[in-house]
Amino acid sequence: xxxxxxxxxxxxxxxxxxxxxxxxxxxxxxxxxxxxxxxxxxxxxxxxxxxxxxxxxxxxxxxxxxxxxxxxxxxxxxxxxxxxxxxxxxxxxxxxxxxxxxxxxxxxxxxxxxxxxxxxxxxxxxxxxxxxxxxxxxxxxxxxxxxxxxxxxxxxxxxxxxxxxxxxxxxxxxxxxxxxxxxxxxxxxxxxxxxxxxxxxxxxxxxxxxxxxxxxxxxxxxxxxxxxxxxxxxxxxxxxxxxxxxxxxxxxxxxxxxxxxxxxxxxxxxxxxxxxxxxxxxxxxxxxxxxxxxxxxxxxxxxxxxxxxxxxxxxxxxxxxxxxxxxxxxxxxxxxxxxxxx
Amino acid sequence: xxxxxxxxxxxxxxxxxxxxxxxxxxxxxxxxxxxxxxxxxxxxxxxxxxxxxxxxxxxxxxxxxxxxxxxxxxxxxxxxxxxxxxxxxxxxxxxxxxxxxxxxxxxxxxxxxxxxxxxxxxxxxxxxxxxxxxxxxxxxxxxxxxxxxxxxxxxxxxxxxxxxxxxxxxxxxxxxxxxxxxxxxxxxxxxxxxxxxxxxxxxxxxxxxxxxxxxxxxxxxxxxxxxxxxxxxxxxxxxxxxxxxxxxxxxxxxxxxxxxxxxxxxxxxxxxxxxxxxxxxxxxxxxxxxxxxxxxxxxxxxxxxxxxxxxxxxxxxxxxxxxxxxxxxxxxxxxxxxxxxxxxxxxxxxxxxxxxxxxxxxxxxxxxxxxxxxxxxxxxxxxxxxxxxxxxxxxxxxxxxxxxxxxxxxxxxxxxxxxxxxxxxxxxxxxxxxxxxxxxxxxxxxxxxxxxxxxxxxxxxxxxxxxxxxxxxxxxxxxxxxxxxxxxxxxxxxxx
Numbered sequence: 020x021x022x023x024x025x026x027x028x029x030x031x032x033x034x035x036x037x038x039x040x041x042x043x044x045x046x047x048x049x050x051x052x053x054x055x056x057x058x059x060x061x062x063x064x065x066x067x068x069x070x071x072x073x074x075x076x077x078x079x080x081x082x083x084x085x086x087x088x089x090x091x092x093x094x095x096x097x098x099x100x101x102x103x104x105x106x107x108x109x110x111x112x113x114x115x116x117x118x119x120x121x122x123x124x125x126x127x128x129x130x131x132x133x134x135x136x137x138x139x140x141x142x143x144x145x146x147x148x149x150x151x152x153x154x155x156x157x158x159x160x161x162x163x164x165x166x167x168x169x170x171x172x173x174x175x176x177x178x179x180x181x182x183x184x185x186x187x188x189x190x191x192x193x194x195x196x197x198x199x200x201x202x203x204x205x206x207x208x209x210x211x212x213x214x215x216x217x218x219x220x221x222x223x224x225x226x227x228x229x230x231x232x233x234x235x236x237x238x239x240x241x242x243x244x245x246x247x248x249x250x251x252x253x254x255x256x257x258x259x260x261x262x263x264x265x266x267x268x269x270x271x272x273x274x275x276x277x278x279x280x281x282x283x284x285x286x287x288x289x290x291x292x293x294x295x296x297x298x299x300x301x302x303x304x305x306x307x308x309x310x311x312x313x314x315x316x317x318x319x320x321x322x323x324x325x326x327x328x329x330x331x332x333x334x335x336x337x338x339x340x341x342x343x344x345x346x347x348x349x350x351x352x353x354x355x356x357x358x359x360x361x
Numbered sequence: 362x363x364x365x366x367x368x369x370x371x372x373x374x375x376x377x378x379x380x381x382x383x384x385x386x387x388x389x390x391x392x393x394x395x396x397x398x399x400x401x402x403x404x405x406x407x408x409x410x411x412x413x414x415x416x417x418x419x420x421x422x423x424x425x426x427x428x429x430x431x432x433x434x435x436x437x438x439x440x441x442x443x444x445x446x447x448x449x450x451x452x453x454x455x456x457x458x459x460x461x462x463x464x465x466x467x468x469x470x471x472x473x474x475x476x477x478x479x480x481x482x483x484x485x486x487x488x489x490x491x492x493x494x495x496x497x498x499x500x501x502x503x504x505x506x507x508x509x510x511x512x513x514x515x516x517x518x519x520x521x522x523x524x525x526x527x528x529x530x531x532x533x534x535x536x537x538x539x540x541x542x543x544x545x546x547x548x549x550x551x552x553x554x555x556x557x558x559x560x561x562x563x564x565x566x567x568x569x570x571x572x573x574x575x576x577x578x579x580x581x582x583x584x585x586x587x588x589x590x591x592x593x594x595x596x597x598x599x600x601x602x603x604x605x606x607x608x609x610x611x612x613x614x615x616x617x618x619x620x621x622x623x624x625x626x627x628x629x630x631x632x633x634x635x636x637x638x639x640x641x642x643x644x645x646x647x648x649x650x651x652x653x654x655x656x657x658x659x660x661x662x663x664x665x666x667x668x669x670x671x672x673x674x675x676x677x678x679x680x681x682x683x684x685x686x687x688x689x690x691x692x693x694x695x696x697x698x699x700x701x702x703x704x705x706x707x708x709x710x711x712x713x714x715x716x717x718x719x720x721x722x723x724x725x726x727x728x729x730x731x732x733x734x735x736x737x738x739x740x741x742x743x744x745x746x747x748x749x750x751x752x753x754x755x756x757x758x759x760x761x762x763x764x765x766x767x768x769x770x771x772x773x774x775x776x777x778x779x780x781x782x783x784x785x786x787x788x789x790x791x792x793x794x795x796x797x798x799x800x801x802x803x804x805x806x807x808x809x810x811x812x813x814x815x816x817x818x819x820x821x822x823x824x825x826x827x828x829x830x831x832x833x834x835x836x837x838x839x840x841x842x843x844x845x846x847x848x849x850x851x852x853x854x855x856x857x
Contacts, residue, residue: 229718229725236715239704246665246695246702247716247769248687306706 042300043312045355049348050319057322061329068206069329073321075207078214079104079269079285081317083292084299085221086262088313091296092238093255094305095155095162099147100266100292102173104285107144107270109177111137112186112280115194125181126188133193141267147173148263152256162259170289177282187279198276210272217265221310234258238305294341295320298348319348365429368393368524368556369414374423376409383409385580387423391525391573396547396557398567398588401577401601402816402850407560410577411527414558415447416440428524446518447527450534452510456503461486463502464517489516492546508539512546519553526550527558532566533652544570562650564594564854576600598850602816610821610840621808622777624662627670631657633832634670639777644799644809646823648816649853654832655812656696659781662686662810663693674777687716692775694766696782696812698759702766705755709747710736712754712765716773739768744794760791767795771802778802779810784818796822816846828852 058065083100090097114136116128131139147169154165180186200209225231233254236244245251266285274280299316301308323344327337369391376384384406391397401407412418414425416434425432427444434440437447454463464485469476486498493512502510511531518526528547532540547557547570561567567574568588574597576583583600591597622639631654639645647655661668664681672679674689683693695701704712713736714721721732736750743764747757754765763783770778780799784792799809799822813819819826820840828836828849835852838844851857 227726227729229722229727232711232715232718232727235707235711236704239707240700242701243695243704244715246663246683246693248684248773249715250684306704 039300039307039309042307042352042356043309043315045352046298046300046312046315046319046348049351050315050322053319053344054322057326057329061326064326064329069325071206073325074318075211075214076325077295077317077321078208078211079273080288080291080295080320081314082214082217082265082269083288084295084313084317085217085310086258086265087289087292088296088299088301088308088310089221089225089234089258090162090255090262091293091301091303092234092305092308093258094238094241095255095258096166096293097151097259097262098163098166098289099151099169099173100262100269101285101288102170102177103144103147103263103266104270104273104288105177105282106147106173107140107267108274108284109180109186109280109282110143111140111271111274112190112194113180114139115190116186117189120189123188125184125186128186128189133191137271140271141264144173144267144270145260145264148260151259151263155259156252156256174282174286177280181280181282183282185279185281187277190278195275195278198272198274198278208276210276213268213272218310218314225310230254235306238302238307240306291320294345298345300352316348319344366393367391367426368428369432370424370426370429371410372424372426374410374413374425375421376406376413376418377421383580384413384420387577387580387582389575389582389585391556391558393556394551394554395572396551396559396570398559398561398571398574399577400561400564400567400574400597401583405577405601406580407577408529409580411447411529411558411560414440414445414525414527441518441521441523444522444524445527446521446523446525448511448514448518448529448531450529450531452507452514454502454510454513456501458502459498460489460496460500460502460505460513461498463513464489464498464520466517468521485517485520488520489513492516492519492549493542506535506539508535508543511535511543515546515550519550519555523555525556525558527560529560530562530651531559532561532563540566562854564597564856567597568594578603594851594854594856595847598847598854602846602850610823621675622662623671623673625671625673627658627661627668627672629657629661629666629668631832632661632668635832635834637827637834637837639808639810641776641808642803642806643825644803644811644823646819646826647810647812647829648814648819648826648849649829650814652831653814653829653853655814655829656781657832658829659693659696659779659810659812663691663779665693687773687775690774690776692716692770692773692778694763694770694778694780694783696785698763698766702769703754703762705762706753708751708753709740709745709757709765710750713739713768714772716769720772720774735772739772743768743798760787763787763791763795767798771798775807777808777810779812781812782814783811784813784815792818816849820844820846830855 063069087097087100113128114131115133116126116130118130119127121127150169151165154160155162198210201207202209202212225234233249236247236249237251237254241251270285273284295317296308296313297303298319299308299312299314301313320341323340324337327340332340367390372388374384374387375382387410399407409418413420416436416439432443434443455466461482465482471477489496489498492515496505496509496512502513505513515526531543535543550557559570571588573585574588574591575585578601619641620638621641625636627635635658647658649655657666660666662672663683664679664686665683674691679686679689699705704715710732714732721728721735733750740747740750745761745764747761754762784795803809811819811823824840826838826840827834830853
């Protein structure tokens with residue numbers, strides 16, 4: 020009996036690859052179809068400038084998506100990333116603002132040197148991930164509960180520091196450099212470059228490293244992972260801290276780009292990050308998915324919003340459009356996977 | 362309706378699974394208003410027979426008559442409607458509802474979807490009162506003990522006018538005094554015109570409770586007799602085991618000497634003061650029935666559960682966590698392969714090296730070529746039937762899945778390999794392949810601990826056999842000399 024099945028070789032390339040790569044490839048297919056449709060309908064959609072725009076304008080969601088995807092693969096949620104963006108952005112501004120320079124309290128900060136202020140803001144905002152890690156890895160509280168709590172905690176602190184508004188005065192000139200510099204000779208921002216580097220690093224991490232493999236083991240079966248010697252708590256703790264750190268970096272970049280620290284910056288980004296991960300084929304049940312898929316998911320979303328703008332669709336309708344695309348893409352995914360499993 | 366003397370008549374019942382005949386031409390009668398006990402070793406076919414009666418499995422052939430009428434159930438619900446209720450080990454009550462609500466659950470009287478208070482509720486509550494007056498109908502079921510939850514279920518079955526209540530090891534999880542109360546209730550069911558089919562591994566209970574006993578072995582019906590015609594435990598034990606063949610065991614040529622694992626006074630929630638030693642190259646078997654503490658012992662040694670007491674492995678204390686056990690050189694093939702051993706949605710390639718990632722990586726980076734080579738090596742060595750290393754583990758058969766879990770542990774290069782129910786649910790061919798691997802490892806000087814509830818398995822491959830009952834180590838036997846399967850079965854069913 021075993022001989023028989025040993026001789027049965029898979030006939031196609033598609034049949035031989037893992038479900039993981041299959042879904043990534045499938046979503047690339049979906050992306051191409053949507054892009055082709057958009058090119059047919061929307062004038063000038065195929066132009067290089069527009070394509071560059073599509074590939075880059077979601078950079079902050081993609082950076083968040085890295086941490087969120089990895090946690091999703093382990094079977095956990097990180098809903099705190101939007102809050103962390105606000106916190107790190109506001110802190111970076113507050114730390115660097117001059118001391119007692121104005122009667123307006125929102126113009127006075129701690130007067131730290133720029134580099135120190137940025138590093139300290141990153142460190143403080145990353146502590147949110149530390150709180151997540153403690154409750155989830157140590158006390159085994161479901162991640163969705165804790166990260167909803169820290170989401171409010173992070174944004175709450177940002178609101179207190181900005182009095183519910185923003186801080187944008189008495190900032191040194193170098194504050195705006197990071198977010199507003201372009202890669203020489205292109206229209207690509209440094210932030211986008213950082214995003215691309217991070218995605219490539221994350222992809223290498225997930226496919227090539229032992230630590231990356233453990234993420235899948237935990238997501239596929241946490242108990243089997245533990246019995247196979249994976250330190251599940253430690254692994255989850257570091258992922259939550261990394262996810263917060265990535266969100267903190269995003270927050271600092273956005274604050275620099277707008278030269279302001281807003282307490283409501285990044286509102287709803289945690290959901291956008293979830294949507295692009297799910298669009299990219301990351302399984303909500305864990306154990307399955309890839310950052311590359313998430314990247315494709317983000318581009319699909321970007322194509323759709325860009326096409327909608329190109330068609331002069333009222334911004335009010337954009338949410339509905341996004342919803343439709345999300346439904347369709349995920350239905351297509353399920354259908355493809357079910358067909359394959361048969 | 363004229364009541365037949367036999368409430369249930371089973372004729373030439375057969376159930377085939379892909380590789381085994383679980384129920385082989387079984388025929389017997391169950392007399393009305395009696396307690397009919399069903400006994401046999403693990404794998405004797407009891408559970409399959411029960412599943413056919415309750416509608417969870419479908420027979421391959423044969424006839425069943427209930428009250429003289431042809432009986433067939435497609436679901437547990439249909440079985441219940443036709444008069445066969447079951448008290449499963451996993452109780453079927455809703456903790457968040459009251460006793461009264463539980464009793465009427467699924468048979469509520471309603472008008473347009475709204476609950477109506479009718480005489481029915483009162484009548485059912487009355488039935489329960491007559492069985493066990495101490496339970497308050499307004500009490501939340503969650504606040505009741507396991508024993509009382511069982512009584513609520515029994516009351517529900519009686520109220521739904523069940524002809525037969527099947528009880529599957531009802532005493533496994535309840536205390537001594539509760540058992541007494543439960544037995545009184547079961548005896549009282551005769552007056553309520555209910556027949557009980559009672560399954561238990563504890564043979565003393567059968568003598569105390571039963572009117573009739575049916576013995577099964579290897580899927581076959583051995584005998585059905587009134588309990589009064591059975592002389593004593595040992596006669597029953599003899600019927601259960603028949604002739605066990607020990608021919609497969611061949612004693613070790615060399616004596617095992619170096620002590621590799623020393624367990625001293627190990628205790629926890631399920632284990633009571635267990636001490637033993639394991640030598641290098643030795644195959645040690647832990648035999649006991651369901652609930653005896655085998656899995657708990659394996660998990661404690663592995664550090665997966667908490668424990669008190671001392672353990673020395675190669676002279677050093679163990680760390681109390683699976684990752685530390687693996688580092689020290691211990692691996693465990695867990696009891697439940699799908700939920701504890703296997704990453705079902707991942708590929709074979711991701712599964713096999715999972716316990717020893719160091720061996721396929723350099724400074725934390727996976728060496729893909731080595732990973733693939735190792736995977737192919739184990740697919741070949743253990744003859745795992747697959748056409749690709751990229752196949753998800755979930756797509757393989759049970760035997761092949763178990764081989765993957767074993768590959769995982771072999772690749773961990775442990776000197777002490779523990780296997781908990783290593784051949785459960787896999788076919789005969791895969792079984793003997795797994796035994797061959799175990800013997801090979803032992804010959805290479807590795808120590809093996811086998812935790813099993815299948816006596817032939819333990820007897821055929823183990824050098825030393827420990828008998829467990831109720832979390833205690835009851836006896837030690839060297840294979841080959843003082844082995845007496847009758848005595849073994851006597852001990853693991855609670856005898857002395």
